[in-house]
Amino acid sequence: MKISLSFIAGAALAAVASAGCDPIAEPQLCGEIPEGGCPVGRGGSCDDAACRALHDCLDGAWTEVARCDRPGEPALDAGDGGGAGGACESVTLDRSGEARGCTPALQHPDCPAEAAETCVDAACSTGCIDFFLCTEEGWRGVATCDEQGRITVIP
Secondary structure (H helix, E strand, O other), X not given: OOOOHHHHHHHHHHHHHOOOOOOOOOOOOOOOOOXXXXXXXXXXXXXXXXXXXXXXXXXXXXXXXXXXXXXXXXXXXXXXXXXXXXXXXXXXXXXXXXXXXXXXXXXXXXXXXXXXOOEXXXXXXXXXXXXXXXXXXXXXXXXXXXXXXXXEEOO
């Protein structure tokens, strides 16, 4: 007796579907990113001159996770992103000895230091766990997120 391959595949699919799998939640889209913003989850970086800030899509809304301040350009107002009403306490990191071109590249949940330099309440909402600064000696840890979602700056 010959059983067709499509019958076997259909039977396997039916078995998996009836196994009680939870339905996949519909993703919440954020829509258009704020002007001058770049999505941190899609490779956005302050190295890109078009990025004035890095944003992450969280629960259907864009949340600023880092400002890209550049010498000679007006700085973004500290109240532009983050908490209710726009005001926030900023994460300040010691960036002394900063360099460019560290290898290997960081892989999520490790993130560059600029992703932490946002509002204290939003720094760990990016999905990042550890934040690193590129130095002449290589990557140096500068901040970390604990299990409660609070950021701790490493001295």
